[in-house]
Every structure is written in C-alpha cells, then in structure tokens.
Amino acid sequence: MTRLSVPEGSLFGLANLPYGVYSIAGGPRRIATRLGDHVVDLGLLLGTEGEDAVFDEPTLNGFMAQGHARWVAVRTRLQEAVAGEVPDDAVHPLAEVALHLPFEVADYVDFYASEHHASNLGRLFRPDNPDPLMPNWKHLPVGYHGRSASVVVSGTDIVRPSGQRKGPQDPAPVFGPSVRLDIEAELGFVVGTGNAMGEPIPVGEAEQHIFGAVLFNDWSARDIQAWEYVPLGPNLGKSFASTVSPWVVPLLALEAARVATPTQEPAVLPYLAMEGGPWGLDIDLEVEWNGEVVSRPPYAAMYWSPAQMLAHLTVNGAPTRTGDLFASGTISGPEKDQRGAFIELTWGGAEPIVVKGEERTFLQDGDEVALLASAPGADGSRIGFGEARGRIVPAS
Amino acid sequence: MTRLSVPEGSLFGLANLPYGVYSIAGGPRRIATRLGDHVVDLGLLLGTEGEDAVFDEPTLNGFMAQGHARWVAVRTRLQEAVAGEVPDDAVHPLAEVALHLPFEVADYVDFYASEHHASNLGRLFRPDNPDPLMPNWKHLPVGYHGRSASVVVSGTDIVRPSGQRKGPQDPAPVFGPSVRLDIEAELGFVVGTGNAMGEPIPVGEAEQHIFGAVLFNDWSARDIQAWEYVPLGPNLGKSFASTVSPWVVPLLALEAARVATPTQEPAVLPYLAMEGGPWGLDIDLEVEWNGEVVSRPPYAAMYWSPAQMLAHLTVNGAPTRTGDLFASGTISGPEKDQRGAFIELTWGGAEPIVVKGEERTFLQDGDEVALLASAPGADGSRIGFGEARGRIVPAS
Known part of the structure; x- marks a missing residue:
C-alpha cells in the first residue's frame, strides 16, 4: 500500500479528482482519476463489484450513465480512498501512461x-x-x-x-x-x-x-x-x-x-x-x-x-x-x-x-x-x- | 421447411433483399431480409457461425463493418437461400413483427x-x-x-x-x-x-x-x-x-x-x-x-x-x-x-x-x-x- 502525496501548488489535489482513461504499454484502457502527478486506477482502488463494474470499462460512459446520485457517492468514496492508503498497483506516474479519449462521444x-x-x-x-x-x-x-x-x-x-x-x-x-x-x-x-x-x-x-x-x-x-x-x-x-x-x-x-x-x-x-x-x-x-x-x-x-x-x-x-x-x-x-x-x-x-x-x-x-x-x-x-x-x- | 412465394408485382422480390431489424412480441431484435410480405430471419436462415455471428446482433452495424466483399458474398448466399426451402421458424408475416431502426447511427x-x-x-x-x-x-x-x-x-x-x-x-x-x-x-x-x-x-x-x-x-x-x-x-x-x-x-x-x-x-x-x-x-x-x-x-x-x-x-x-x-x-x-x-x-x-x-x-x-x-x-x-x-x- 502507498500513501499518495500531492506536490505543493498542484492543480490536481483532493478538490479536483477528475476522471479519465489510461493505458500502460499498449495494455487495456482503464478508468482512473488523477492525484498530483499520478493516475489512480478506479477499479483497483474502489473495486469492480456490483455498480462498480463500470470501473472495468474502457470509457466513462457506463459510469456517467449511472446518474447524479451515483456521481456524488463515488466522488465521496474517492476522496476518502485517495486520502488513505492506496494499493500499489493502482498508482502510476503520469509520465508512464498513455491517456485516451475519456468518453465515447454521442452527438x-x-x-x-x-x-x-x-x-x-x-x-x-x-x-x-x-x-x-x-x-x-x-x-x-x-x-x-x-x-x-x-x-x-x-x-x-x-x-x-x-x-x-x-x-x-x-x-x-x-x-x-x-x-x-x-x-x-x-x-x-x-x-x-x-x-x-x-x-x-x-x-x-x-x-x-x-x-x-x-x-x-x-x-x-x-x-x-x-x-x-x-x-x-x-x-x-x-x-x-x-x-x-x-x-x-x-x-x-x-x-x-x-x-x-x-x-x-x-x-x-x-x-x-x-x-x-x-x-x-x-x-x-x-x-x-x-x-x-x-x-x-x-x-x-x-x-x-x-x-x-x-x-x-x-x-x-x-x-x-x-x-x-x-x-x-x-x-x-x-x-x-x-x-x-x-x-x-x-x-x-x-x-x-x-x-x-x-x-x-x-x-x-x-x-x-x-x-x-x-x-x-x-x-x-x-x-x-x-x-x-x-x-x-x-x-x- | 417452407418455400416462399412472392406476390405478383411485389417490390420485394429476389432482386431486392433489403436488410432490416425486427422483433416479435417484445422479443429480442434480430436481423432479417424481406421477401414479398414476409420477413426472413438471417441468423436462422444462414446460421451464426464464424463471420455469420453478426446475424445474431440487434443492429446491422456488425455486418456492415465486414466490408464490401462480404456484402457481395452474403447477398449471393441470401439469393440462393430464399429461393430454396427455408426453415419455418425463420419466416414471419410482415404484419406480425415490429420493425426497428436498422442500424445505430454514428454521425x-x-x-x-x-x-x-x-x-x-x-x-x-x-x-x-x-x-x-x-x-x-x-x-x-x-x-x-x-x-x-x-x-x-x-x-x-x-x-x-x-x-x-x-x-x-x-x-x-x-x-x-x-x-x-x-x-x-x-x-x-x-x-x-x-x-x-x-x-x-x-x-x-x-x-x-x-x-x-x-x-x-x-x-x-x-x-x-x-x-x-x-x-x-x-x-x-x-x-x-x-x-x-x-x-x-x-x-x-x-x-x-x-x-x-x-x-x-x-x-x-x-x-x-x-x-x-x-x-x-x-x-x-x-x-x-x-x-x-x-x-x-x-x-x-x-x-x-x-x-x-x-x-x-x-x-x-x-x-x-x-x-x-x-x-x-x-x-x-x-x-x-x-x-x-x-x-x-x-x-x-x-x-x-x-x-x-x-x-x-x-x-x-x-x-x-x-x-x-x-x-x-x-x-x-x-x-x-x-x-x-x-x-x-x-x-x-
């Protein structure tokens, strides 16, 4: 387990926690947030059981479709989770990942x-x-x-x-x-x-x-x-x-x-x-x-x-x-x-x-x-x- | 098995064979062609093995994505198949089916x-x-x-x-x-x-x-x-x-x-x-x-x-x-x-x-x-x- 630190002045502290899609070395696309200069894999951080199965998808669309109450709940869990100890395999330096189109564009x-x-x-x-x-x-x-x-x-x-x-x-x-x-x-x-x-x-x-x-x-x-x-x-x-x-x-x-x-x-x-x-x-x-x-x-x-x-x-x-x-x-x-x-x-x-x-x-x-x-x-x-x-x- | 007949003057004879998507009584959407006043289920007519697995999908997109050579080949098979004996369960009167948007629209x-x-x-x-x-x-x-x-x-x-x-x-x-x-x-x-x-x-x-x-x-x-x-x-x-x-x-x-x-x-x-x-x-x-x-x-x-x-x-x-x-x-x-x-x-x-x-x-x-x-x-x-x-x- 790792405790993540956010560099002084980072625009990606606990108040942000945006959502994106990354991959490593040509591997599968996975959903992540960004904390400081690291990406944190959502499926590995929060699990993929039940409603969280959407964190195993290659775009944000499944998660987004779950609606506002769920966005609020996941954000709260995410804020707590990244402030604590995080599984090592969920964390990657930003410089080591590829970032992808985060969602499939409809209209x-x-x-x-x-x-x-x-x-x-x-x-x-x-x-x-x-x-x-x-x-x-x-x-x-x-x-x-x-x-x-x-x-x-x-x-x-x-x-x-x-x-x-x-x-x-x-x-x-x-x-x-x-x-x-x-x-x-x-x-x-x-x-x-x-x-x-x-x-x-x-x-x-x-x-x-x-x-x-x-x-x-x-x-x-x-x-x-x-x-x-x-x-x-x-x-x-x-x-x-x-x-x-x-x-x-x-x-x-x-x-x-x-x-x-x-x-x-x-x-x-x-x-x-x-x-x-x-x-x-x-x-x-x-x-x-x-x-x-x-x-x-x-x-x-x-x-x-x-x-x-x-x-x-x-x-x-x-x-x-x-x-x-x-x-x-x-x-x-x-x-x-x-x-x-x-x-x-x-x-x-x-x-x-x-x-x-x-x-x-x-x-x-x-x-x-x-x-x-x-x-x-x-x-x-x-x-x-x-x-x-x-x-x-x-x-x- | 059934032998299909096409009414005199029908605009849906062997020269047409368009593609669409139908369902029966709220059942799953399936791919079909139309011959005369009947729909003929493509998966049940041609099978769903290998490349034909696309006939088990609820839209035409998978089949369309297979490309021109495949469109030519399937059309030829389809013309032969509907001219012969056809499995009974592949055929439904047009009046008994619902027709759906045949493809998912991209742009x-x-x-x-x-x-x-x-x-x-x-x-x-x-x-x-x-x-x-x-x-x-x-x-x-x-x-x-x-x-x-x-x-x-x-x-x-x-x-x-x-x-x-x-x-x-x-x-x-x-x-x-x-x-x-x-x-x-x-x-x-x-x-x-x-x-x-x-x-x-x-x-x-x-x-x-x-x-x-x-x-x-x-x-x-x-x-x-x-x-x-x-x-x-x-x-x-x-x-x-x-x-x-x-x-x-x-x-x-x-x-x-x-x-x-x-x-x-x-x-x-x-x-x-x-x-x-x-x-x-x-x-x-x-x-x-x-x-x-x-x-x-x-x-x-x-x-x-x-x-x-x-x-x-x-x-x-x-x-x-x-x-x-x-x-x-x-x-x-x-x-x-x-x-x-x-x-x-x-x-x-x-x-x-x-x-x-x-x-x-x-x-x-x-x-x-x-x-x-x-x-x-x-x-x-x-x-x-x-x-x-x-x-x-x-x-x-």
Whole structure:
C-alpha cells in the first residue's frame, strides 16, 4: 500500500479528482482519476463489484450513465480512498501512461456563447453592419452540430486539412491545404444522463444531467469555412478535428467556481431564465502557442450558461444521450489578450502577433497549441483541467 | 421447411433483399431480409457461425463493418437461400413483427443536393437576388451535421416541436409550438465501412464504402429554422426528429437503377470529378399526405451524387464510421408536382394545395406523411424501399 502525496501548488489535489482513461504499454484502457502527478486506477482502488463494474470499462460512459446520485457517492468514496492508503498497483506516474479519449462521444454540438467573440467576428465579417451581433444572438444560444468521429484526445497530431477556398476576388474556387488554420479555445460539457425524446431538460435540472467539463479546441480552417458556410453553416472547415483534454473535471468539483453570468438584456424567454444558479464558471484559460501564452480567455465572461445551452438544445424535444458533448464556442473576453481564436487576436490576419520572436497570424506546420485552464476549488484551492494540446503536421 | 412465394408485382422480390431489424412480441431484435410480405430471419436462415455471428446482433452495424466483399458474398448466399426451402421458424408475416431502426447511427450529415430544391428556396427566401443559388452551390455539395439521436424508424409518432420564432414584423421572438411544420423527402445513404482520419475517400472508391440506401424524412419546423439559422445553420428546426424507412436497400440491388447524373457546369474540382459511375439513381419517390399522393420527386434529377457527397465529406481528412448516415437533402424535380417539401409545394404557404378535399399548407396535428419509392431492379423487375411514415401529434 502507498500513501499518495500531492506536490505543493498542484492543480490536481483532493478538490479536483477528475476522471479519465489510461493505458500502460499498449495494455487495456482503464478508468482512473488523477492525484498530483499520478493516475489512480478506479477499479483497483474502489473495486469492480456490483455498480462498480463500470470501473472495468474502457470509457466513462457506463459510469456517467449511472446518474447524479451515483456521481456524488463515488466522488465521496474517492476522496476518502485517495486520502488513505492506496494499493500499489493502482498508482502510476503520469509520465508512464498513455491517456485516451475519456468518453465515447454521442452527438456533439458547438455553441457560440461569447458575446465578445460573436461581436469580434461580426465586425470582421460584416464591417458595414451597425450591430455586429445577429438579431437572434441575444435571444437564443446559437449552435450547430459538429462531427463526433473527429473528436480526438490531447496530444493527437492535427493534419492540416485540404479543401475548397475562394477569396472574394478569385474567379473560381481552388483546392488545397488550408492557409488560414486557426484554433477556438472552448470549454466542452459532457452529458452524463440524457433526456428522452419529447422531454426537454429545464434550466433548473441541467445540473442533474451535466457530468463534467473538458477543455476543447475546435480547430477551424477559416478559408474553407468562409466559402462553404452559406447557408447551412460550418462543415468541412471544422469537421477534420477537435481536441479535448483527457480529464473530465466533474461539475461537482466546480462548486467554488460558480459565479453569476452577465446580465442578459433583453430578458430571455422563460424557458431560458436562469434557475438553480449561479451558472457562470470562473475558469481562467490560457492559450499557449509554441509554448508562449498568447491569450488568457476568461470563461466567466460568457453570455450563455451551460444550463441554458442544454435547455435550449432539448426544448424542441430533441433527445440527448450519455456522452453527448456540447461546447461553448470560442471564449473571448473584452480585452485583446483575452481572445480565444487567432482570427480575433490578429484581426483577420491584418495585425500579426509576435510568438517566440516571430510574427504570426494563422498556424504554420509544426506549430503546437495547448489550452490550459484553472479554477477555484474547495477550501481555497485551485483545480486544473490538464491540457488540450495539438501539433500541426503538413497536409497529406 | 417452407418455400416462399412472392406476390405478383411485389417490390420485394429476389432482386431486392433489403436488410432490416425486427422483433416479435417484445422479443429480442434480430436481423432479417424481406421477401414479398414476409420477413426472413438471417441468423436462422444462414446460421451464426464464424463471420455469420453478426446475424445474431440487434443492429446491422456488425455486418456492415465486414466490408464490401462480404456484402457481395452474403447477398449471393441470401439469393440462393430464399429461393430454396427455408426453415419455418425463420419466416414471419410482415404484419406480425415490429420493425426497428436498422442500424445505430454514428454521425449524420444532411446535404442539399437538388438544384431544383435549392433554387426554389433561394427564390422564396431571397426574391431580390438575380441568382437563386448561392455562389458556392455548384462547386461543392453543401451540407451540415444533424442530430443522430433523433433519427427514428418509420411509424414513430412525431411530436410537434416547440421553439422560438420571430416574423420580420414581430418586435421580439415568441415561444410555442411550430406553426410551419414541414417535411423533406430525401434519400439517406448508410456508410458500411468508414475511412481513417486523414485518409479521404475518393469518388471512385465510394462504392466500396456505401452499404445501402433508405428513405429519409427530415421533418423541418420552418419558423424555428428561419429565426435560428443565421449564421451557423439549422439546429432546433431539424433536430427534433428524422424518420428512416426500416429497410436498407443494398447498393448492390440498385445496379439497374444507376443512370448518368445531370451535367455539372461549371466543371467541378478534380476531387469531385465522377469516376466509377454512373452515380445517378433512377429512384421514383412518392409523398403521401394523409394517404393522398401529393408529389412524385425523381431522384434521378439530383445534381450531386452520393459518391461526390462522400468524397466531399472526407476530403478534409474527416473520418467516417460504420453507421454514418448522409442524406441527400430534399429531392425536388423541375415540375411543381415533383417538389419534396411542402414549403415548395405551397410556395411558402401562399399557394395551398388540396389534400383529401381540404386546403393545406403546413402540417396539422393528426396529419400523417409517408414517403415511398421504387426503382428498376435486376431482370426488368422493380424494387421498393418500404416507407418512411410519421404522424404529427400535438406539442407536449
């Protein structure tokens, strides 16, 4: 048996205890939590009898499907178990394991919940329009479905996508590797238990359904997107890859991070009115470009809350399932160095920024981007999300 | 043992042999084909040894994942087996079984491949624009991701969705049941074997990947859609439900239906150039509204082929999986009575049509819509797709 210690200042102390999936040397995928710089195998720590059989599965889906009361109970047991003596074979240094996609993604929806991001894009794309926001933007959380199959775990290389692009002056579209490859720094929310068709999830019940949160990089080929997206929205400009962090931070670990959302004016329709709140999340993100922090997007500035997103997503009767992933859209704050996409940071490429001494606009081959985040945890601690990292490799 | 007979004129003769999933009296879901007015259990007919173990599964996914050579081999065995003596317990009258969603849907993408449909909607929504088609329309098959969880099998009631709508003259959006509930008569294509991330499927290889086709009704709440869809495309206006027919007609059964696609002018980029064709499909659809045929959309008029859709979908490196579903978008022909959506048939509701003696524009509670289709089969036969049927029940 081992007694685990958490390094001073670790974002993975007892207040965090996120869930992930690891393997050793090509062995089977197993469920774990992270404490300090170690992974702790849940099946070996808590057993796999009865309801705990889900800890023998290769994804979190089985556990997530067990529902909110079970998430609470397991978290309590886990906090007690890792504070005591732990079986040696349950513990592995983080450096010795591979981390995998923690859950099987059912449907994936991306929202557009930051007023600063939507306003910046409005100014860039529709400079003649007096209001940078579309008329619907303050009435509903605008979102669209994306590709579940291309959600990959942090560390997966991102192949530069090829596709059609056509500048306004070009006589015809051309085909080739994207020349405006960008990121979107987002938070993703994982549905633990869904709703049946025809039974919407009210804002006040969202907490019973949302299992946790991940970092999410919605890689975006702006040139492909700009040409394809009218009138049915983004498709190939986004569908080539999205990167998630390997640890799902339980909503239960984010109690201390909950803050009021910005005032919504005009008032929203009753089905979107906030209940059970506050539902803002005081999570500070960092965007690292080749190791240099180029932006610090504040999640607390987001206009639409995750509870509102889930209520909206289901208000027409659409069902959600265990493993559904809905993401916030780019997180941008009011300041320039809080913008969560390079198209905003460099103003459409017109204002390059200096990264490690080089002028940059969009992503070059070999570039590496990592999203990181931390938030207040219980008892004055801070908790982390790990990272969502990816490196651009040349188009194939 | 039984020798099966096929009624004269049946669309489910030896040239068809579609695949589906049935159950009896709440028993387990099992894989079957349809011959005449009977279902024939594949596991009981062909056995479940070795590779045939997939016939013991509750969906077609396992069989589809075995790949094209296996689809060919099983079809040949199946044609021989049903022509001979068949075990009694493998055969059930269609009227005595329940039919289920035949495959688990992975990602679902809806295209917009009919020039007549896209032109009609352009004229309706942008009457001042000299060209009803968007600039990108003839260069790429425009499409968007939809909700996999709400794909339901024929016969499932459709609850009228509620949501936000706002007419151009309304000061603010209102919430309530959709008042412009519509259909879209489409064909859906089911991916049997997908592609790995970063390895696009060329047009010429689409045939190796596409397992078969289904009828597909993309129910659409036009009022919800009109308010929400800028700039990221349709979401809640579509995500409440889509209906598929219970039988997947193998692409192998559609050889005699293959015809040239319309000439594409301007020429498409090389990755979309047709190969391995022809890839048009001479499938005649019927739209029944409360039992009366109100439209006969011709699939052969579709501008973009399924092979082009799949090649486009993956050209950026996006992966597809067994069970991916991509649909054609509304099928509309050049004539008024060939339009596959009521918004076109009634010109946005301005020109009601008479259905069973009543003037109709959009769907009323209690209305029932069925899509049907047939196509040329081998040896001068015709083959059918069954139906995609749904009845509108009041908003909950």
